[in-house]
Amino acid sequence: MLEAIDVHADALKRAALKAGPAAPVPNCPKWTVHDLVTHVAFVHCFAIGLAVNQPRKPAPPADWEDVLGWWDGQRLALREALGRAPETPAFSPYPGFEVTVGDWTRRMAHETAIHRLDAESALGEAPETRFSPAFANDGIDEFLTYLTPRLGKKADVRVTTPERTWTLGEPVAEVDGAADDVYRALWGRPHRAAVTGDLAPLAAP
Structure with a gap:
């Protein structure tokens, strides 16, 4: 998961630099690339404090070049x-x-991976990024069994990939497809999974 954070953060930064700070982010319509990078930098810095039991509220710089440099420093501190x-x-x-600490490592891996997709959506022609079944299934599991209950949400859903099935509560919604697509569907990103019922109660923050 530490390696995944690096891989997806590197890809996110490449896409952000190519798109430019003012580019809109189709996956997150209220954001520009500058907003997206600032958010990711904030989250990485916030996770550092949580991992070392010293919670703090980060204050990212406002300037584009400054926030990029600040984020680079936070990424090194996050790895440590x-x-x-x-x-x-x-x-x-x-x-x-x-x-x-392992929970935060996993959380940051998937947080960074999903926002990588957001940065790539800001490009005119987004690369055909596909997550491996192992990583995507882990992300589905993290979303359903770790993040959702901690956010106080009730999951009444059945989720099926070729490798795994999750049945939570009394399902009123179902998601079925390749692990990569199901992962995206749960996070509200463009996907090719089959969805029946309403996933709104599970909407990710």
Whole structure:
């Protein structure tokens, strides 16, 4: 997962630089690329504080070049913070739930991967990025069994990929398809999964 953070952050930055700071982000209609990069930099910095049990509210710089440089520094610090033993207790912003360094590593891997897709959506011709079944299935599992309950949401859904099936609650919605497409569907990104019912109650932040 540490490697995944690097891979997807590098791809996100390449796309952001190519698109330019003022480019709109179709996946996130209210954002420009500048907004997207600032958000990712903020999240990475925020995760550093959580991983070392010193929560803080980051203050990214406003200028485009400055925020890029600041983010580079945060990425190095994030790798160091997440490089400790995965089972090490970390700060939990989720009442009633314990969190480890490994949990934050996994969370940042998928956060960065999804926002990579957003940065690439800002390009005139987005690359045909496809996540491996192993990574996408892990992302589906993280979304359904880790993130959703910690955000206080109730999952009544059946999710099926060629490799795995998740049945939560009393399903009122179903998602079926390749793991990559199901992963995107749960995060509200363009996809080719089959969806029946309403996924709105699961809408990701």
